[in-house]
Amino acid sequence: MRSYFIAGNWKMNMTVEESVSFIRNLHEAIVNMADFPLSQTEVVVFPPFTSLYAVKGLSNIIRIGAQNISYGDQGAFTGEVSPLMLKGLAEYVIVGHSERRELFRETDEDINKKLKTALRHGFTPVFCIGESLAEREGGATFRKLETQLERGLAGLSPDDISRLVMAYEPVWAIGTGVNASPEQAQEVHIFIRDFLKNKISHPETMKIIYGGSVKPENTCELLKKNDINGALIGNSSLKVDLFSGIIQLSVSLVR
Ligand code: PGA
Numbered sequence: 001m002r003s004y005f006i007a008g009n010w011k012m013n014m015t016v017e018e019s020v021s022f023i024r025n026l027h028e029a030i031v032n033m034a035d036f037p038l039s040q041t042e043v044v045v046f047p048p049f050t051s052l053y054a055v056k057g058l059s060n061i062i063r064i065g066a067q068n069i070s071y072g073d074q075g076a077f078t079g080e081v082s083p084l085m086l087k088g089l090a091e092y093v094i095v096g097h098s099e100r101r102e103l104f105r106e107t108d109e110d111i112n113k114k115l116k117t118a119l120r121h122g123f124t125p126v127f128c129i130g131e132s133l134a135e136r137e138g139g140a141t142f143r144k145l146e147t148q149l150e151r152g153l154a155g156l157s158p159d160d161i162s163r164l165v166m167a168y169e170p171v172w173a174i175g176t177g178v179n180a181s182p183e184q185a186q187e188v189h190i191f192i193r194d195f196l197k198n199k200i201s202h203p204e205t206m207k208i209i210y211g212g213s214v215k216p217e218n219t220c221e222l223l224k225k226n227d228i229n230g231a232l233i234g235n236s237s238l239k240v241d242l243f244s245g246i247i248q249l250s251v252s253l254v255r
Helices: 016-031 050-057 098-103 106-118 134-136 143-151 158-162 182-197 215-221 242-252
Strands: 004-009 041-046 063-064 091-093 122-127 163-170 208-209 232-233
Touching: 004 208, 004 242, 016 041, 016 050, 016 063, 016 242, 041 091, 041 242, 050 063, 050 158, 091 106, 106 122, 106 143, 106 158, 122 143, 143 182, 163 182, 182 208, 182 215, 215 232, 215 242, 232 242
Parallel strands: 004 041, 004 232, 041 063, 063 091, 091 122, 122 163, 163 208, 208 232
Antiparallel strands: none
C-alpha cells in the first residue's frame, strides 16, 4: 500500500500570528477529512524560524520542520540558527534548497556539513537537489544531480542516508507555475533510487518527493507515479484550502 509525505515550505512568509492561525485551520481541515489515514500520510510544515516556538504542540497530526540549520553547534555565527536551538521545535530540516544554493551561495560542501550536523542531532533532513533550466536544456541534468548527490552525501553512512527524505526540485519549476511533467519527475526519481542502490540496502523504501509548482491541479498525476513518494510545496502551501486540497488528494490515492 502506498504512503505519501506532503510537505509545505513557507519560505519567508507568515508572521507568528498568521502561522498559528494557519496551523490551527489546517489541523481542523485534516481532522474533518473523515478518512485521513495517519499511518499513510505524513504532513509536514516548514514555517519560518520565528514561528517555530509559537506553533509547537498546536497539532498532533502536523509535523514541524525548519527551513535551514547551521552546521555549527554554537558560537560566532551571526544570524545562524543552531541545531541545539531547534531541538524540541522541529523534527525535520530542509537542506540544500535551490534558493539557499543560489541566493546564499551554499555549496555542496556546506550542504554536506549541514546534513551531517542535522543527522547527528536527530533531525530528519529533507535533502533537495535539482538542475537549472540551462542544465536540462544542455543535456546535463543527470550529471548535475549525480554531482549534488555524490558531494552532498560524502562521508554519510548507509544508516544516515536511509534516514533522509530526498527531494527532487528542478530549479526551473520552482515558483514558476511550470511543473516537471510526471514523466520527467519519474525519470529523475528512478535515477535517484538507482544511485542509492550503491549506498544503502533498501533504496525502495527511501522517500523521494517532488517539488516545483505542485498545485491541486497536478497533484494526482505526479503522485500516481511509482517513484514519487510525496511533494514539497511552496506557493500552494500558503493557503489552507490549497494545501489541504493537496493533502485530501493524496489521501484519495492511498485509499
Ligand atoms: P513552489 O516551491 O511550489 O512554489 O514551486 C517549491 C519549493 O521551493 O520547495
